[in-house]
Amino acid sequence: MTSHVPAAARHDLIRVVGARVNNLRDVSVDLPKRRLTVFTGVSGSGKSSLVFGTVAAESQRLINETYSTFVQGFMPTLARPDVDVLEGLTTAIIVDQERMGSDPRSTVGTATDVHAMLRILFSRLGTPHVGGPQAFSFNVASIAGAGAVTVEKAGRTIRERREFNVTGGMCPRCEGRGHVQDFDLTALYDDEKSLNEGALSIPGYTMDGWNGRILRGCGWFDPDKPIKDYSERELDDLLHKEATRIKVDGINLTFLGLVPQITKTFLAKDVDAMQPHVRAFVERAVTFTRCPDCDGTRLSVLARSSTVRGRSIADLCRLQISDLAAWIRGVEEPSVAPLLAALTQTLDSFVTIGLGYLSLDRPSGTLSGGEAQRTKMIRHLGSALTDVTYVFDEPTIGLHPHDIQRMNELLLQLRDKGNTVLVVEHKPETIAIADHVVDLGPGAGTEGGVVCFEGTLEGLRGSDTVTGRHLDHRARLKDSVRSPAGVLEIRGASTHNLQDVDVDVPLGVLTVVTGVAGSGKSSLIHGSVARRDGVVAIGQEGIRGSRRSNPATYTGLLEPIRKAFAKQNGVKPALFSANSEGACPHCKGAGVVYSDLGIMAGVATPCEVCEGKRFAASVLDYRLGGLDISEVLGLSVADAERFFAEGVGALPAAHRILARLADVGLGYLTLGQPLTTLSGGERQRIKLATHLGEKGGVYVLDEPTTGLHLADVDHLLGLLDRLVESGRSVIVIEHHQAVMAHADWIIDLGPGAGHDGGRVVFEGTPADLVAARSTLTGEHLAAYVG
Numbered sequence: 001m002t003s004h005v006p007a008a009a010r011h012d013l014i015r016v017v018g019a020r021v022n023n024l025r026d027v028s029v030d031l032p033k034r035r036l037t038v039f040t041g042v043s044g045s046g047k048s049s050l051v052f053g054t055v056a057a058e059s060q061r062l063i064n065e066t067y068s069t070f071v072q073g074f075m076p077t078l079a080r081p082d083v084d085v086l087e088g089l090t091t092a093i094i095v096d097q098e099r100m101g102s103d104p105r106s107t108v109g110t111a112t113d114v115h116a117m118l119r120i121l122f123s124r125l126g127t128p129h130v131g132g133p134q135a136f137s138f139n140v141a142s143i144a145g146a147g148a149v150t151v152e153k154a155g156r157t158i159r160e161r162r163e164f165n166v167t168g169g170m171c172p173r174c175e176g177r178g179h180v181q182d183f184d185l186t187a188l189y190d191d192e193k194s195l196n197e198g199a200l201s202i203p204g205y206t207m208d209g210w211n212g213r214i215l216r217g218c219g220w221f222d223p224d225k226p227i228k229d230y231s232e233r234e235l236d237d238l239l240h241k242e243a244t245r246i247k248v249d250g251i252n253l254t255f256l257g258l259v260p261q262i263t264k265t266f267l268a269k270d271v272d273a274m275q276p277h278v279r280a281f282v283e284r285a286v287t288f289t290r291c292p293d294c295d296g297t298r299l300s301v302l303a304r305s306s307t308v309r310g311r312s313i314a315d316l317c318r319l320q321i322s323d324l325a326a327w328i329r330g331v332e333e334p335s336v337a338p339l340l341a342a343l344t345q346t347l348d349s350f351v352t353i354g355l356g357y358l359s360l361d362r363p364s365g366t367l368s369g370g371e372a373q374r375t376k377m378i379r380h381l382g383s384a385l386t387d388v389t390y391v392f393d394e395p396t397i398g399l400h401p402h403d404i405q406r407m408n409e410l411l412l413q414l415r416d417k418g419n420t421v422l423v424v425e426h427k428p429e430t431i432a433i434a435d436h437v438v439d440l441g442p443g444a445g446t447e448g449g450v451v452c453f454e455g456t457l458e459g460l461r462g463s464d465t466v467t468g469r470h471l472d473h474r475a476r477l478k479d480s481v482r483s484p485a486g487v488l489e490i491r492g493a494s495t496h497n498l499q500d501v502d503v504d505v506p507l508g509v510l511t512v513v514t515g516v517a518g519s520g521k522s523s524l525i526h527g528s529v530a531r532r533d534g535v536v537a538i539g540q541e542g543i544r545g546s547r548r549s550n551p552a553t554y555t556g557l558l559e560p561i562r563k564a565f566a567k568q569n570g571v572k573p574a575l576f577s578a579n580s581e582g583a584c585p586h587c588k589g590a591g592v593v594y595s596d597l598g599i600m601a602g603v604a605t606p607c608e609v610c611e612g613k614r615f616a617a618s619v620l621d622y623r624l625g626g627l628d629i630s631e632v633l634g635l636s637v638a639d640a641e642r643f644f645a646e647g648v649g650a651l652p653a654a655h656r657i658l659a660r661l662a663d664v665g666l667g668y669l670t671l672g673q674p675l676t677t678l679s680g681g682e683r684q685r686i687k688l689a690t691h692l693g694e695k696g697g698v699y700v701l702d703e704p705t706t707g708l709h710l711a712d713v714d715h716l717l718g719l720l721d722r723l724v725e726s727g728r729s730v731i732v733i734e735h736h737q738a739v740m741a742h743a744d745w746i747i748d749l750g751p752g753a754g755h756d757g758g759r760v761v762f763e764g765t766p767a768d769l770v771a772a773r774s775t776l777t778g779e780h781l782a783a784y785v786g
Contacts, residue, residue: 011088014055014389014420018084021057022049022677023449029438031055033088034387036411036421038434040460040467041452042709043681044444044668047424048393052094054081055422056391059092061601072599079601090420092389093380097397097680099542100364100372104177104268105139108367109317109360112378117343118360119169122313124336126306131167136306136313138176138298140168169303174291178298178361181267183259185239187285191228199227202262203278210253217248218255262286297361314361320754321347322356349381353410354403357497357518357754368540369706370398370517374407381410386418393680396427397706398540400516400735401780404429426709428471432457439467444682445668470710475717475738477785481765482509482724482744488529488698495527496520497758505529507698507729509744510720514734514777515761518753521733525700529731536696540703543683545675547590548579551661552633552671555690560653565629569622576629582619584610614672625649633672637661640671660689663722665715681707698729705736717742737784740777741766748777 014031024046031037039047061078100111109115119133126136134140146163170176185191193199195215196207205211207223216223220241221234230238241257256264266282290296297304297314304312309331316324325347331340350356353374358367367375373395380390395411396404408430415421415435425431437460439453452465460468485508493501498520505511513521530537545554552558562576574581583589587607591614595603606612613620613630620628625648627635635643641658644651661669664685675683684707691699701720705713713736720742723730732739740746746769748762761775769775770782 013088014090015085015087016050016054016083017086019050019054020082021053022046023445024049024054025449027440027449027451029451029454031420031422031438032436033090033420034415034418035435036415036423036433037436037438038431039422039424039438039440040426040431040709041440041448042444042466043685043707043712044679045440045442045448045709046450047440048679049449050438050440051391051422051424052096052393054083055086055089055389056092056094057081058083058086059089059389060094062089063091069599077597077599077601079603090387090389091385092391094391095373095376095380095395096391096393097369097373097542099369100367100375104363104365106364107317107360108358108362108364108375110139111364112346112375114343114346114360115317117339117346118313118316121331121336121339121343122306122308124339125308125331125333126313127308128306130302130306134169135167136169136299136303138170138178138303140166141170141172141175142166142168142300142302167302169299171291171294171298171300173293174298176298178291178294178296179288180291181263182287182289183262184285184287187281188258188262189227192226194226195221195223200258201281202258203281204265213248214246214253214255217253218246317361318359320356321350321358321360322754324360325351325356345382346378349378352381352406353377354399354406354517354753357752357757368398368522368703369542370396373397377410380414387420389420389422390414392421392423392425394425394707395423396425396430398517398703398735400514400776401429401737401784402776403517408433426707428710431460431467431471439463439465441466443668445670447668466711467709473710474784474786475714475741477741477767477770478744481767484509484745485729488532488729490524490528493524493528496523497754498523498527499758501758501760503747503760503763505729505731505747506745508724508727509729510724510742511729511731511745511747512734512740512743513731513747513749514740515749515757516753516776517735519749519751519757520759521749522702523758524749525731525733526702529698530700532698534696535698535700536691536694537700538688538691538702538704540706542680543675543687547674547676549675550633550672551637551666551669551675551686553579554675554686555657555661557654557657557671560651560657561624561629561632564651564654565622565624568624571622575619575622576615578614582615582629584614584616586610587614589614630672633670635671636667637669637671638667641667657689657693660692661686663692663719664689665712679707681709681712684708692723696728698731699723701730701732701734703734704732705734705739710738713738737781740769740781741785746777748775750775750777 012033014033017028019027027050039051041047057078058081061080064072064075119136122136123133144165148159149162150157150159174180188202189199220237221230239257239259241255244255246253246255266278299314304314306312325344328340328343328347355371355374395407399407404427411421411423412433423430431437434457437455437457438451439460441448441450441452453460453463461471484506487504487506490501490503490505501524513525515521529535543554562573565576566573576582578589584607586609587593591607591612592604593607615630620630625643637658641655641662643649644654644658666682666685688704704716708716720730743766746764746766747760750757750761762769769778770785773779773782
């Protein structure tokens with residue numbers, strides 16, 4: 001007698017049939033539910049397109065459709081992914097690598113709701129009592145007022161006097177930012193010149209545009225008088241006048257002094273999100289110092305005066321989270337027991353996930369990609385939800401091999417609760433715990449997008465795929481290391497958790513700085529090395545770009561190409577930019593036409609006038625070496641490098657940039673591919689290629705292996721060697737054992753994280769580190785090289 005299987009029990013798979021998102025080529029896979037599936041493949045092979053762009057995106061879209069149209073109006077509108085069939089989806093919770101919001105007011109405490117819970121605690125138990133939870137919020141200003149209001153009562157209009165009073169916790173001097181800014185006026189203008197002579201040196205401020213029209217038409221100062229001859233009143237109006245309505249040539253305009261204008265235009269953004277020239281201006285013109293009134297706590301005197309067990313909310317936010325968790329356990333108050341339980345659980349999650357070294361007042365924009373991702377995970381660790389699909393994008397980024405073990409346990413814990421866990425990952429330690437592996441490839445970009453292998457870890461090992469061949473591949477310790485050409489001295493470094501560190505960084509060699517997450521590596525190198533002259537620092541910040549940006553615009557490659565086209569054809573360069581005069585008039589150079597459908601996902605259809613080429617028809621008549629501008633943008637990096645190397649298209653300026661892109665392993669990218677379609681690893685390498693062109697004797701790279709496949713790491717090591725051989729000094733902050741094994745010198749920080757770290761626990765060659773096995777890094781490196 002056959003056993004009857006209930007229909008519901010047969011839905012144990014997520015079925016994907018015919019996925020074509022980005023570079024996927026009709027991919028069909030069956031993913032087992034309530035298992036841990038790891039997706040592998042070289043950077044740009046289509047892993048994220050399958051997991052995030054197809055499975056997770058459709059799950060999110062279907063959930064959004066269950067809300068009312070009113071609520072959907074406030075949500076991002078998502079189009080259905082390009083896929084034939086998607087079956088068996090469950091609710092997807094996405095934990096990606098995107099850095100957390102870089103709003104200057106956002107901290108670890110506000111981003112994880114811990115600060116909100118602490119505010120309630122202080123509003124209930126704080127002595128003296130100063131007000132409700134908002135009295136402890138640095139985002140709420142105190143305000144009081146009175147006046148007449150008009151109200152309708154019983155069909156009659158009555159005027160009444162009303163008073164209102166809001167008690168907020170914002171420090172009035174720094175407006176809750178924790179720092180005050182000071183302007184170097186010499187960087188804003190040249191006081192020997194008049195406004196009409198171009199005295200202002202602020203990006204985007206010209207006397208030919210609207211700003212010039214406003215400055216000339218306001219009538220408060222003479223635009224032909226040198227600024228040094230201004231009276232006190234005139235200078236104050238130019239620099240500090242608040243927003244004032246004025247009329248110029250019959251048009252209503254607003255005048256705003258230079259300082260409030262810069263604050264509003266530039267300083268509201270995070271420094272990392274600025275364009276390079278604006279960032280350079282801000283770093284030159286504005287100095288940030290800790291607010292003297294609140295000592296950087298962001299809170300008003302009133303908020304800091306209320307204490308629980310002798311400590312104010314500002315004191316608690318400054319504590320390391322592991323210490324704060326211990327302090328909360330000491331608070332015994334039955335009236336707030338549920339709140340204390342929730343606080344303890346969240347703070348313990350920080351410690352479990354390896355972030356116990358952070359403090360709640362740490363600005364969220366300063367977290368690395370790995371820290372941001374783990375901070376987002378905290379919400380889900382204690383969750384009672386089951387049968388959910390958790391989607392992770394390289395959860396081991398920024399983790400020391402010692403911490404990866406802990407992350408693996410968390411992933412297995414989520415699976416064992418009955419959830420489906422999908423992980424995009426390159427590290428063999430995490431691939432090793434998979435129940436099911438999907439390997440994409442065989443190459444990247446147009447050469448990828450195919451499932452090369454599906455099955456168990458053992459099956460992957462035996463398969464002849466790039467991942468299968470590299471899974472057990474180990475970098476060897478070098479037989480001989482290079483000798484340093486000198487040293488870069490660091491003395492008394494005490495940024496963040498560093499404990500008066502003295503260390504000599506050798507020059508002319510490959511130095512790797514390592515240690516567990518939070519041990520002080522970035523504080524040491526970015527705090528003491530990166531700002532020196534002749535140092536090129538390449539941080540972890542992702543590159544941002546819209547659909548209109550592509551490798552050619554981001555790297556500055558388009559500039560020499562446009563000039564070459566213009567010179568060849570006797571026209572102006574602006575014609576060869578799809579964001580300027582050369583744009584197709586129908587789609588404005590976007591290549592697609594968007595139809596906004598309100599709460600439904602908008603539809604993007606290829607422009608029928610330019611057929612997606614983005615340029616006006618007349619522009620495509622101009623040629624360089626037999627190709628028009630859209631054909632040049634359609635070339636791959638490798639083809640373009642050959643095209644601009646010699647003969648009719650020879651262009652040394654373009655060839656140099658293309659050679660650097662090829663050097664970092666991006667020969668397959670097309671020049672005009674939108675940045676929004678690139679993977680994390682590809683963006684990381686485009687940024688690396690851009691910085692390689694900068695002049696400097698010392699290069700600092702912060703985790704350059706992020707998003708790189710094991711096969712790509714070998715390519716990166718070759719690049720680092722070439723940099724050192726060309727006479728540069730290379731300092732790499734890294735956790736990847738292959739990079740450590742390849743180093744000439746290692747500086748290991750630790751022994752732990754936060755206040756348990758911040759000391760140099762080893763300096764020497766990789767061979768000495770392996771022989772000594774005196775640190776966590778030494779043990780893991782020894783196990784790696786076998």
